[in-house]
């Protein structure tokens with residue numbers, strides 16, 4: 245019996261050690277440039293958001309693995325001017341920190357006055373107006389030293405730093421160059437951590453593509469000189485053994501010591517599939533870290549990470565899965581949804597027809613970098629069904645309403661119900677840079693239609709239905725033409741619902757529900 249028990253526990257232990265403990269990415273879909281902070285055993289994470297409103301999604305977790313979106317940091321126009329911000333512009337990489345009971349979110353609006361920060365004592369109650377900082381570059385952070393001084397860092401050709409007055413945002417010293425990295429292009433995403441008498445300065449280098457990496461240097465003086473880790477880069481998939489890793493382009497890391505003293509880092513990466521084209525944007529990943537006897541950190545053993553992770557974690561506290569269907573019966577849209585640029589809120593209504601989202605068309609179309617009538621959610625899975633039911637009875641000639649898989653004002657596939665000369669049709673079209681084409685037009689008599697985009701591994705399939713049961717295939721389109729490699733930009737694909745018109749004729753459509761079902 246004793247032997248049996250020992251054998252049983254040995255096998256049990258083996259199974260535990262070799263069991264997968266979590267899945268990367270921890271935030272799938274377009275969630276780039278992560279930064280994380282801890283308050284007791286609560287973790288908060290922010291990501292860049294570019295031309296989308298509200299700006300800077302804020303997630304909360306108890307275990308660093310399971311996250312829930314609890315709102316957005318920049319949720320009112322006075323904090324975020326996105327005028328003409330396309331998918332290369334708007335809000336770049338943010339940093340989040342908690343210091344003396346106050347949260348700081350520090351970022352850049354490249355479509356406005358550059359670097360700024362906002363503060364909050366309770367993120368659920370909102371954040372301050374922006375405090376602008378007169379230092380150029382991007383990827384800013386504030387480092388709070390133990391002696392009470394605070395420093396503002398950002399990148400240029402070098403990482404530059406100045407002491408800052410936290411109340412006013414005024415720089416108290418000249419900005420000085422402190423480190424330029426190890427020679428990779430685009431030294432950026434600087435973060436300083438103080439540990440065992442050293443200032444550790446962590447950077448991203450190589451640019452946010454396949455050559456991306458994380459490097460680190462240290463100094464006993466915050467201004468340097470910084471000594472580079474001989475083992476740099478500490479995280480990269482630009483290695484031969486990472487050639488076939490589904491995760492590529494890892495970099496832009498932020499470190500965090502958990503409440504059980506373990507160390508972790510969050511960082512971005514992307515999953516290009518076998519075609520070398522990524523469509524889900526840059527996503528957020530997590531890896532364990534250790535500090536070695538020589539005083540340098542090591543990320544997941546050899547600076548390589550995987551989708552399936554096998555390491556001890558904090559006790560996990562899974563979050564409830566997001567509802568597949570949104571019936572539009574809440575007083576406000578939930579946190580899944582984002583607008584483009586600064587939305588014209590009078591064109592959106594959840595109250596004028598109960599249980600429906602009314603989208604009122606304007607002449608600002610999906611081709612514009614202004615704000616069309618449009619709401620979107622991120623594509624977070626390679627395979628999914630996104631379906632919506634809408635009533636198009638109040639379209640007018642020259643207007644349309646529908647669903648789109650959207651990378652930018654120049655790159656998207658759209659399935660819409662269109663009205664022209666009093667006739668309605670289902671129209672599938674593509675916009676790929678200078679290639680703009682109506683692929684199919686199918687006349688219909690009904691006002692109530694169901695539109696579906698199916699995400700398949702390498703393409704999208706488009707369907708419509710007039711009874712909600714029988715879906716008719718309209719066409720297929722290759723997903724790689726919407727990828728970041730083809731379309732450019734810093735974002736990822738989103739699925740949007742929209743209306744637009746060629747005149748201000750009062751056209752609108754009522755969306756009854758929307759479903760996003762991963763497969």
Ligand code: 6LW
Nearest residue numbers: 336337432433451452734
């Ligand atoms: C981000 C910066 C970057 O701020 O792209 O290429 C910017 N690197 O780190 C947008 O993600």
